[in-house]
Amino acid sequence: MEAEIGQSVSERFQRYVRYDTQSAEESKTYPSTEKQKDLGRRLAEELGELGLRDATIDQHGYVTATLTSNMDRVVPTIGLIAHMDTSPDVSGKNVNPIVHKNYSGQDIVLPGDSTQILRLSETPELKEQLGNDIITADGTTLLGADDKSGVAEIMDALCYLTKHPNVKHGTIKVAFTPDEEVGRGVEHFDVRGFGAQFAYTMDGEAISEVENETFCADSARVTFRGVSFHPGYAKGKLANSIKLASEFLEELPKNTDSPETTEKTEGYVHPHTIQGSVEETVVKFIIRDFELEGLKKREESLRALAEETASNHPRSTVRFEVEESYRNMKYVLEKYPEVVEKAIMAVRMAGLQPKLHSIRGGTDGAKLCYMDLPTPNLGSGMHNIHSKLEWISIQDMKKAVEVILNLVKVWSEAPD
């Protein structure tokens, strides 16, 4: 029988999630955990078995392969990217995927820990899944749909294309990356060697979403300096940098501009670490805004506040340093509007209502955008990620495969 779209995606997904590929925040190696390569080697083998060219895993754990064009004219080379690692927040060892067939809105009690219950009332996205088959873990681990669903969907789409040589496509580059969850997914990624002109990560949540925006992000380090003196004889001499820092922090907005008071496209400043003694106290911040101008304004007002605080205290000084983290990928994607437009077309062709979405964070794609590879992010169907209640539906994964195939199709119709 002829292979259908999405035929192997559920089987692949359930197989891939059994590999423990948890990455590690504190590790000094690359990839951060060696075990990620176990899945990587398997994927490289499978890509080779499908007949892709140059299927390989390199010393960093990057799995890459090429599906050669079957067209007689040149069209843009596109890349499909997903990450293999899972979050350090929840164990990914001995993941036991369970299929809950024909979901009818009932509570799903996970058998390995009956306190883990997936409820329709707490999970509005489940409303769209009535009648579908939901996959969860057993309650003792995360599922790993983030991002093995993306991996399985790309693999299934490639499998479909290799089985249907009549379907026209340009050259397609594939990459499966390690260490995305620890923010180092593209640290050693060779964009030029990869050879795609545009790429898509399959690493978003709802399958109708096209993510074309991330925060602009910086970190700031505010160093207050005081004067240390023997406390018994310190009158008029000692300046306590700890008190200075707390005075400064006390002046930050209380009901706005913080992670705990903002959502959607609102930015914030967020002190996350403080360390100090009488002589020197350092406060570290992350600063976020969707607009670069807004980011700079936040930094300037933070700097002004720090300087004003210090100026009220003789013998005290402050140093304010900013370091760039990443930038909103829209500034790059705006220069290549066809990349997002084609993603929107591909979603619509799958019968879904496309939604542009902004990520309140960064992605590997955001970094790739600034490494000369414009890369928006598409939804793979994953939900409740980084938790034991993570889930995905088989029907959504099949739809996501359809979106990938549509994307391949619309690019094959593009002029070079």
Ligand SMILES: [Zn+2]
């Ligand atoms: Zn992810």
